Amino acid sequence: MEDNGPLNDALAATSAAIERVLDPILARNGGPEDRVVEAMRYSVFSGGKRLRPFLVLASAELFGVDRPQALRVAAAIECIHCYSLIHDDLPAMDDDDLRRGMPTVHKKFDEATAILAGDALMSIAFEILSSDETHSDPYVRLELVKHLARASGHRGMVGGQMIDLQAPELELDEMDVQRLQQMKTGALICFSAEAGAIMGHAGKQARASLHGYARDLGLAFQIADDLLDVEGTEEQVGKAIGKDQDAGKATLVGLMGVKRARKQAQILADQAIEHLAQFDDKASLLRAVAHFVINRNV
């Protein structure tokens, strides 16, 4: 068993730092609109692995990017991630009551508030990215906005979710499911890893390497997630399990079987690490993440 200490410390530090950035940004107003602010805070401050923010910070470090600025980009991406979780959990979507061991936003508040909290988290993400506190170069800020908009929209995250919802009626093969996952979760994970390169004015090759790393990492992450859904316990995972199978959802685990899927996740994690060769020791935490995502049990 390898030592995950440094990675665990880094993940915990990321989580605390992100929360410090978001606390004043999600300040209450004092009016009745604060109900939606409470729902946004409930979602954003409820823990989670903070994988995406971590990828932003780790990639930013490769290029010597100012950490307070990288933290703002990380916070923006986490807002988008949380919005997607809130909307995905709604009764009309995946209908989940539990997330990270806690009631989902529409259970804790109500459906209308959950829809609005997701919407407002998306707005605040773009507000954060457009601010000059996030980067001194306006072209960098614009590129971050453009990429996040693309990664989250109908050709990215939302498009993937749209396919996922129709999966029971579609006959998806392994390639189709891989495309679905790349859209649904991969696009935002790729953006997270590339964000540091964008902020650091990195060259094309470095950026392409991080893209390749994140692409393989995202797929490995998704397979690990699907394996947990099949093999984990609700207590361990913090949300309802066995749901994907029940809903007839297409997963690579369902198509490949547990054994082949686990092997595939390992191959993808190894591949992800190969993309990092040029970064030498500076990328050790990014390598550790690749091991972590396929060995995690939460």
Added chain:
Amino acid sequence: MEDNGPLNDALAATSAAIERVLDPILARNGGPEDRVVEAMRYSVFSGGKRLRPFLVLASAELFGVDRPQALRVAAAIECIHCYSLIHDDLPAMDDDDLRRGMPTVHKKFDEATAILAGDALMSIAFEILSSDETHSDPYVRLELVKHLARASGHRGMVGGQMIDLQAPELELDEMDVQRLQQMKTGALICFSAEAGAIMGHAGKQARASLHGYARDLGLAFQIADDLLDVEGTEEQVGKAIGKDQDAGKATLVGLMGVKRARKQAQILADQAIEHLAQFDDKASLLRAVAHFVINRNV
């Protein structure tokens, strides 16, 4: 009766031009994710007054802004407006079956698709604004992104909707309702009128005048909308009427009575027009809009 010919022509021209801009932007992909693209197109291409895009174009013209660029900003704002309508109509929110005389998106498609279509319309709006096709000056693009994010978020449109949903349990007075309206619909209307000033590098005073104009116009518009809800027919308005009263929603018409409210709308429209004095004849369409919003019957 005044001649609304030039205004009606301009509104119709705006609508056609916006649709030409959005058609390729909302291109189908060819995959099963196109279900969400169809829902986005259904919402965006279903007519509507196009008041917000019109305000963008009319204010842009005051400062000699390139029309194709102003059209892109107008299209982005219309995407945000349509997203808000789709989400507002959901069963968990206002639960409306009819919009502009047609089934609402969740009725035509389903709730999950409607939620996703709204989400993706928000993403595409920010993608449009961040593109260099929208303006050559990166600081202008960033300011547009920042303002749209603010106007649409928890301190703007979403915050207003959050108050509106709680209105039956809150004892709102006229000032509270005015604040609610300024957030819920006013913020986006103000941004629409200011967008031309931002694009045209207008001075502070010109921009403040357009802000004042739009603020009064937005409130007049909302009172007119509430009067239609009380006095109009479903056929005329194209959506269910009498709903605000039934839902116990706070409206200025409910608080002031029909007669005082109609007078207030007139005062606001006059005030809106006074803000335009410095623009002379160039602002004639903006003046016509102020008359139009309080005299419209759709």
